[in-house]
Amino acid sequence: MKVALAQINLPVGDFSGNCAKILDYYTRANADLLLTPELSVSGYSPEDLILNKSFVDAAQKATQELAGKITRGGAIVGSPWRDGDQVFNAMVLIADGKVQEVQYKYELPNFGVFDEPRIYAGGPLPKPIMFQGVPLGMLICRDLWYDRTCSVLTKAGAKILLAPNASPYDIEKDVSRKGQARERVSESGIPMVYLNMVGGQDDVIYDGASFIIAKDGKIIGQAPKFVEHLGHFDFDPKTGAITTDLPAANIDTDDEAELYQAMCLATRDYVHKNGFKKAVLGLSGGIDSALVAAIAADAIGPENVRTLFLPSPHSSLESFQDAGNIADFLGIDMHRVEITNPMQSVQQSLEGIINPSGLTLENIQPRLRGVILMAMSNHTDALLLTTGNKSEIATGYATLYGDMCGAFNPIKDLYKTQIYAVAKWRNSADAEKYGYAKWPVMPERVLTKAPTAELRPGQKDQDTLPPYDLLDKILYKLIEQNQGIAEIVAHGYDSATVLQIAQMLDKSEYKRRQAAPGPKLSIKAFGKDRRMPITQSWKRA
Structure with a gap:
């Protein structure tokens, strides 16, 4: 039996486009059977669109119409499926121009970015699907992570395990996926084919990286990450x-390369799937906006990226020079727009009422920049990218309606120390191995100068925050590892510093709720991964 694997990018709700792509892969596959990812007809995840009856009906109608065009061999596609008054996450076997079998997902995930039990009913433990006389064991995404579904399929005579997925990316996911898959192969003694979706969907990335494990537990092939791919395998059921x-499975990438490719994919898909062609951002001459500018240029093309340098009286000549050099290196457009006069106008308007000074006066600056950037976005129909890193977002070191202004934040889930590592990688010849021919993309000074918001004379980030190498380690323990203060202090950290950082994290939840979405890169990103109340009285000790 020859089976084709369609590792494809499938926008949510684009029934006609998704079915056309599936049909194209089916036509080109020259195989007995085409396997597509989870919910390939509707795209993943439709979230509460599943609660809209007309959406599910449209998905099923599109699947039935697609079936009529699959007259040679077969295809397995994913779609929401209504059965009575319940809706299931289903994989559908199509052959001979019609739907032959429908299997429902059994294990419904309810953690992190997943809350499937609120929109789907769980199906019964499945039986193998028969195709050309061969019993195929289907593990729909989370069904793979538990032995019960696999055990039932194996005992019922399945000859091979097919695992169609829409599995979100994080930097540690590849290891855990393969670990679970190897366990199922070891338990069953039969090979497994793991097929994943690829593409960005809001704040989630599907990285592809589909793979095949032989019955001896060895990975014999893996599709590339972050791109569409048509692969094949031949299977002897006897x-x-x-x-x-x-390709051979020993694909090894640097973490920095992987993170950068993930952010480019997420940015490209967010821009294009939301109907935009261009992006705009503020270019300060600092490392955060430099990295976002590079991501945008690589994701949608430098000709589609416009930047503004928005100096106040506190902006340095060095920042202007660095911003200009970044734009030149990347081949992107940059304009200088002074905010000194608007600052004075705001101050004059408030005179006699509050006479702004200190932090109030500082925050007027990024808020004015936000107004100007949004005006540029509105006028040019370009999506505004914001440029705050995870360290700043975690501690609230950002201005609401100011530098947080924007529709998407490519670096939202990268700590500041990771920003430096990824920027240094992109600025080096190592990036060329991954198809990024243009380097460096920023002057060396951007990588080495002390970070500053330049909202007052002589300001540096470390006036307010602990050093980033210390800050990020403590934040990782508080966020990703969910450790308490005493537990972190027991690892040798200063208790006052840990308490200060924890309090900053807790107090800034209201800002994070209003922040732009950005791609999930870590095991715990802000948003669905970490759901904290804004209003609460508990204080860390």
Whole structure:
């Protein structure tokens, strides 16, 4: 049996486009069977669109119409499926021009970015799907992570395990996926084919990286990450032997390269899937906006990126020079727009009422920049990218309606120390190995100068925050590892510093709720991964 694997990018709700793509891959596959990812007809995740009856009806109608065009061999596609008064997450076997079998997802995830039990009903433990006389064991995404579904399928005579997925990316996910898959192969003694979706959907990335494990537990092939791919495998149901044209599985990437590719994919898809062609951002001459500018240029093309340098009386000549050099290196457009006069106008308007000074006066500056950037976005129909990193967002070191202004934040889930590591990687020849021919993309000084918001004379980030190498380690323990203050202090950290950082984290939840979405890169990103109340009285000790 020859099976084709469609690792494809499938926008949510684009039934006609998704079915056309599936049909194109089916036509080009030259195989007995085409396997597509979870919810390939509707895209993943439709979230509460599933509660809209007309959405589910449209998905099923599109699946039925697609079935009529699959007359040679077969295809397995994913769609929400209504059965009586319940809706299921289903994989549908199509052959001979019609739907042959429908299998419902059994294990519904309810953690992190997932809350499937609120919109889907769980199906029964499945039986193998028969195709051309071969019993195929189907593990729909989370079904793979528990032994019960696999055990039932194996006992019922499945000869191979097919695992269609819409599995979100994080920097640690590849290891855990393969670990679970190897366990199922070890338990069952039959090979597994793991197929994942690829693409960005709001704040989630699907990284592809589909793979095949032979019955001896060895990974014999893996599709590339972050791109669409059509692969094949040949399977002998009598012997269990499996071969593939997928590349050798020893694909090794630097963390920095992987994170950068993930952010580019997320940015490209967010811009294009929301109907935009261009992006705009504020270019300060600092490392955060430099990295976002590079991501934008690589994601949607430098000709589609416009930047503004928005100096106040506190902006340095060095920042202007660095911003100009970044724009020149990347080949993107940059204009200088002074905010000194608007600052004075705001101050004059408030005279006799509050006479702004200190932090109030400082925050007027980024808020004016936000107004100007949004005006540029409105006038040019360009999506505004914001440029705050995870360290700043975690501690509230950002101005609401100011530098937080924007529709998407490519670096939202990167700590400041990671920003430096990824920027240094993108600025080096190492990036060329991954298809980024243009380097460096920023002057060396951007990578080495002390970070500053330049909202007052001589300001540096470390006037307000602990050093970033210390701050990020403590934040990682508080956020990703969910450790308490005493637990962190027991690892040798100063108790006053840990308490200060924890309090900053807790107090700034109201800002994070109003922040632009950005791609999930870590095991715990702000948003659905970490759901904290804004209004609460508990204080850390």
